[in-house]
Amino acid sequence: MSSYPQPALAHVSTMTAAAVVDPARAVAFQGAPGCNSHRAALTYDPDCRPLPCFSFEDALDAVRDGRAERAIIPIENSQHGRVADIHFLLPESGLSIVGEQFIAINHALMALGKGPFSAAYSHPQALGQSRRYLREKGMVPMAYADTAGAAAYVRELGDPGLAAIAPRLAAELYGLEIVEENVEDAEDNTTRFVVLAREPLDPFTLAGEQTMTTFIFEVNNVPAALYKALGGFATNGVNMTKLESYQTGASFAASKFYVDIEGAPGDERIDRAMKELAFHSKYVRPLGTYRLARARG
Numbered sequence: 001m002s003s004y005p006q007p008a009l010a011h012v013s014t015m016t017a018a019a020v021v022d023p024a025r026a027v028a029f030q031g032a033p034g035c036n037s038h039r040a041a042l043t044y045d046p047d048c049r050p051l052p053c054f055s056f057e058d059a060l061d062a063v064r065d066g067r068a069e070r071a072i073i074p075i076e077n078s079q080h081g082r083v084a085d086i087h088f089l090l091p092e093s094g095l096s097i098v099g100e101q102f103i104a105i106n107h108a109l110m111a112l113g114k115g116p117f118s119a120a121y122s123h124p125q126a127l128g129q130s131r132r133y134l135r136e137k138g139m140v141p142m143a144y145a146d147t148a149g150a151a152a153y154v155r156e157l158g159d160p161g162l163a164a165i166a167p168r169l170a171a172e173l174y175g176l177e178i179v180e181e182n183v184e185d186a187e188d189n190t191t192r193f194v195v196l197a198r199e200p201l202d203p204f205t206l207a208g209e210q211t212m213t214t215f216i217f218e219v220n221n222v223p224a225a226l227y228k229a230l231g232g233f234a235t236n237g238v239n240m241t242k243l244e245s246y247q248t249g250a251s252f253a254a255s256k257f258y259v260d261i262e263g264a265p266g267d268e269r270i271d272r273a274m275k276e277l278a279f280h281s282k283y284v285r286p287l288g289t290y291r292l293a294r295a296r297g
Helices: 006-020 036-044 056-064 086-093 124-129 131-137 147-157 168-174 225-235 268-279
Strands: 026-030 049-053 070-077 096-104 108-111 119-122 140-143 162-166 177-180 190-197 211-219 240-246 256-262 281-291
Touching: 006 049, 006 147, 006 168, 026 036, 026 056, 036 049, 036 070, 036 096, 036 190, 049 056, 056 070, 056 086, 056 190, 070 086, 070 096, 070 124, 086 190, 086 240, 086 256, 086 281, 108 147, 108 168, 119 124, 119 147, 124 131, 124 140, 124 162, 131 140, 147 162, 147 168, 162 168, 168 177, 211 225, 225 240, 225 268, 268 281
Parallel strands: 026 049, 026 070, 096 281, 119 140, 119 162
Antiparallel strands: 070 190, 096 190, 108 162, 108 177, 211 256, 211 281, 240 256
């Protein structure tokens, strides 16, 4: 808690105390109160007890240790790409994806006064999503751990020449004035979040619903391994909505892949495709099957 700016500490303490007495309703998120992950938690479950955590690892630990029933983590943004390295964090955590949530991202410029401002603090993602605006206004982008934390930090510094880019909720919590709304560069700026829990959902309980399945795999280090591994999804008519490669270790010998597909195990098409994938891979590790929050395509 001591890593947060002073203006955020009282809110963190209050929210943490509420989560402690009702961990079954607690949803852990990364960031200071008022950040977009806080908004996402309340959008996903309006009756939850949001539990602020300073890092993604802290949020996952809160679920693993039983202090929160779920965590909500941003995974990708429509404008700025990958947010969290869930590829590394989730397999190590032992948690499963049990849901997803999309929220529109609207950034506001906030400060103690009306400017002019020499610099604006925010999370690197928010700075990237507002880079044209910052360049036009001549403000230096200054990276901070999260958007709402940046707002609290600007409040703590007390310098009227500094601003923060954060959700409107952060201005309300930390007593800042909103100088300008909607400073993001794209009107359709959207972030996808995944919801994590200790136990996976049983795919058979989701029968008849639109579902998404997420997994990671590593191909065999042979020519055309990826082509062969993914062929079963094409021949069985399985829609793959996300395929990202990443490396672990320093060998650079073979890539690992993070995948989202529409559908669930138990569907013959999915089962056939996954069987073919396993045949051409070193391993396949399921990360969860969950309800589709938004139709793809």
